[in-house]
Amino acid sequence: MSALVETRTSGAPLLESRNRMRLVAAAPSLWRVVEPGGRVIGHLQEVAQAGSIRFRARRYNPAAHVFRDLGDFWNADDAVECLVFAR
Template sequence: MSTVIEAGQSRTPRLTSNPRVHLVAAAPALWRVLDHAGVVIGHLQGVPHPGGSRFRARRFHAPSHAFRDLGDFWSADDAVECLRFAR
């Protein structure tokens, strides 16, 4: 299931593939991805795209004090899976 992200929209995408991971709103079109223990494993960002909305998986890199983009995906579930396996 893919949720359309319009400019300024902040509706939390519904994850269908992994019930042990959930999203918490951090800003408009930006969500923290938490694992089953409540640990932040990354961020999910809604990104407008000419072919429809995309979801960007982002992870904080402590040594550089910056976020790193792991990729853009057509579904929130795919972006979250990328965060789960890129640990």
């Protein structure tokens, strides 16, 4: 597994090449997770916890008009994978 704490100049976490999703900035430390076809499947939020960085997977629930947290992960790829498989 590659190190994922590196960031691009845009601040978005690097995703492994096996992950075809892309990240689009939505706010500071928040990115939309976008499928290759352009559909947004959720959000990735960078969260500081106890001196380290975690990545929170969030999905919008249109019926309740709220975001639902799916979990916090040690790397961005795991958080994005959670969004992909939690459809």
